[in-house]
Amino acid sequence: MGCVESMNYEILMRDASFKECRDYIKQHFKEFIDVQPGFKIFDVYLIGVPPIAIGLDADFIVFPYTKPCHGTFLLRVEDTAEAARLRTQKK
Amino acid sequence: MSGEPTTPLGTALLVLGCPQVPVQTSIALYLINRLKKSGVVPVVAGNKSANTLLVIADPDRHYLGEVMDLDRAVALISEKKRDFDRCFVFIHNDAGISYAATMGAISKAKIFILIYGEHYDDLVKQVDFPCTIIAAKAVHNPMPLKKAIDEVKPWAA
Numbered sequence: 001m002g003c004v005e006s007m008n009y010e011i012l013m014r015d016a017s018f019k020e021c022r023d024y025i026k027q028h029f030k031e032f033i034d035v036q037p038g039f040k041i042f043d044v045y046l047i048g049v050p051p052i053a054i055g056l057d058a059d060f061i062v063f064p065y066t067k068p069c070h071g072t073f074l075l076r077v078e079d080t081a082e083a084a085r086l087r088t089q090k091k
Numbered sequence: 092m093s094g095e096p097t098t099p100l101g102t103a104l105l106v107l108g109c110p111q112v113p114v115q116t117s118i119a120l121y122l123i124n125r126l127k128k129s130g131v132v133p134v135v136a137g138n139k140s141a142n143t144l145l146v147i148a149d150p151d152r153h154y155l156g157e158v159m160d161l162d163r164a165v166a167l168i169s170e171k172k173r174d175f176d177r178c179f180v181f182i183h184n185d186a187g188i189s190y191a192a193t194m195g196a197i198s199k200a201k202i203f204i205l206i207y208g209e210h211y212d213d214l215v216k217q218v219d220f221p222c223t224i225i226a227a228k229a230v231h232n233p234m235p236l237k238k239a240i241d242e243v244k245p246w247a248a
Contacts, residue, residue: 017185018185018188018189018192036196036197037189037192037193037196038168038193038197045162045165045169046193047165047190047193048189048193049189049192049219049220050192050196066186066189066190067138067186068107068108068109068137068141068161068187069138069186070186071185071186072185072186072189
């Protein structure tokens with residue numbers, strides 16, 4: 001995954017389904033954006049069934065990260081610049 | 092490998108899943124063989140374990156051609172630097188569905204999904220994007236999935 005694996009991230013869910021991650025973000029975050037698979041966040045191209053929800057909470061970003069053997073992790077990462085960039089994606 | 096057409100008739104990406112279900116490696120080699128005999132150039136994309144299982148099984152590369160890391164394949168296609176005519180996604184868990192939906196969204200390839208494993212029927216119900224589904228209850232014995240593939244003949248599609 002490159003830089004995300006070296007980040008100071010918190011795992012909110014592990015071995016989850018894509019639907020569980022989407023539902024969690026929409027239930028727990030007032031602010032979120034829907035993106036398409038292949039959307040780049042940090043250095044990761046998001047994997048998932050569209051639409052993929054990304055949660056925003058101040059400078060924290062919550063997004064799904066999928067690996068073939070481990071299912072989907074829901075990660076929470078603090079990054080002021082990336083959070084600001086994502087907010088510009090909101091329609 | 093002999094008997095292959097000299098002029099390529101397209102390209103195919105095989106997106107491998109977690110190799111914990113034994114039929115994946117066998118079916119991947121079988122599909123690569125059929126694609127090559129039909130003149131289609133296959134490229135494999137998987138994680139390190141899935142790729143290594145294939146590379147070790149075919150040391151002289153009679154079947155395998157290009158093999159690449161799955162994350163790299165997703166990046167190249169997302170950045171429009173590369174694409175394929177067909178894409179075969181191997182699925183036996185929720186992550187496989189996610190990868191298949193992703194390929195359907197980022198690639199212009201015709202998508203075929205190969206669903207297998209103990210709970211293959213539950214996974215089939217989760218598919219709500221355009222693709223050709225090839226599914227069978229196959230865990231250790233690849234024959235049910237091979238038969239399902241032979242019925243569809245995706246190398247001729």
